[in-house]
Amino acid sequence: MQVFDIIKKRRxxxxxxxxxxxxxxxxxxxxxxxxxPSAGNIHAWNIVIIQRKGDIELVKAISPGMxxxxxxxxxxxxxxxxxxxxxxxxxRDVLSKMDIAIAAQNLCLEATELGLxxxxxxxxxxxxxRGLLDLPENIIPELVVTLGYPRSIPHPPPxxxxxxxxxxxxxxxxxx
Amino acid sequence: MKGNIGEGKLGYNLIKLFCYMITSxxxxxxxxxxxxxxxxxxSVGRIITLLDNEGLADDFLKKELAKIEESKxxxxxxxxxxxxxxxxxxxxxxxKLKEGAVKK
Numbered sequence: 001m002q003v004f005d006i007i008k009k010r011r012x013x014x015x016x017x018x019x020x021x022x023x024x025x026x027x028x029x030x031x032x033x034x035x036x037p038s039a040g041n042i043h044a045w046n047i048v049i050i051q052r053k054g055d056i057e058l059v060k061a062i063s064p065g066m067x068x069x070x071x072x073x074x075x076x077x078x079x080x081x082x083x084x085x086x087x088x089x090x091x092r093d094v095l096s097k098m099d100i101a102i103a104a105q106n107l108c109l110e111a112t113e114l115g116l117x118x119x120x121x122x123x124x125x126x127x128x129x130r131g132l133l134d135l136p137e138n139i140i141p142e143l144v145v146t147l148g149y150p151r152s153i154p155h156p157p158p159x160x161x162x163x164x165x166x167x168x169x170x171x172x173x174x175x176x
Numbered sequence: 177m178k179g180n181i182g183e184g185k186l187g188y189n190l191i192k193l194f195c196y197m198i199t200s201x202x203x204x205x206x207x208x209x210x211x212x213x214x215x216x217x218x219s220v221g222r223i224i225t226l227l228d229n230e231g232l233a234d235d236f237l238k239k240e241l242a243k244i245e246e247s248k249x250x251x252x253x254x255x256x257x258x259x260x261x262x263x264x265x266x267x268x269x270x271x272k273l274k275e276g277a278v279k280k
Binding site for chain 1: 249
């Protein structure tokens with residue numbers, strides 16, 4: 001598949017089969033995230049992977065945005081200490097979150113290529129998840145990505161046109 | 177120990193439900209406005225599911241649960257449809273309330 005095909009094929013999947021995801025595929029997803037661009041090449045983030053059903057249920061209980069089911073979770077966490085040490089306040093408060101968002105998209109696109117479904121979630125209680133997972137104070141969960149083999153794939157919602165998205169296109173006068 | 181809500185399947189499932197409702201309440205302070213009605217109606221669905229698991233859901237509740245599960249995701253792409261679905265639930269439950277009041 002071409003990259004653009006994968007981009008268009010990716011959907012936010014919320015219902016999955018019970019089939020477990022192979023470990024090598026999960027590692028590939030992490031690798032895809034690692035290859036995402038990062039401001040200042042700081043890469044101030046880490047991932048928690050959860051496959052144990054009981055633990056997925058616990059995270060779900062404090063994550064209102066986690067609807068449906070999933071067989072694996074990847075929780076993308078900012079390392080605030082590292083982000084601040086190398087990127088200052090902007091690195092800690094802004095760039096680390098942007099890096100995580102880009103990494104999550106890479107992860108989801110790779111998941112699509114591997115025949116997996118994924119859904120990026122921000123509606124969860126970050127402090128509750130941090131406490132539940134006994135994460136250090138400087139590690140802040142920013143996004144949860146649910147994963148699994150899709151049981152159903154939603155129809156694509158309507159998208160804006162290029163003309164609607166671009167508010168200004170500055171060209172040389174002789175360019176069409 | 178008698179009275180320990182965390183013990184037993186029902187108690188534990190209730191704790192999970194409370195966690196969902198409490199974290200939803202906290203999230204709704206900052207999240208988009210429409211998340212509020214969605215979380216409330218999703219909570220109703222979860223409560224009916226709990227009752228159903230305990231054999232306490234009657235046909236009316238089962239029917240309403242099916243409606244909720246079928247239509248709650250309209251919130252993501254069809255606000256008007258979601259509102260219409262909520263209006264229908266209001267009528268259904270008000271009718272049920274009225275029937276109960278008459279019997280009393």
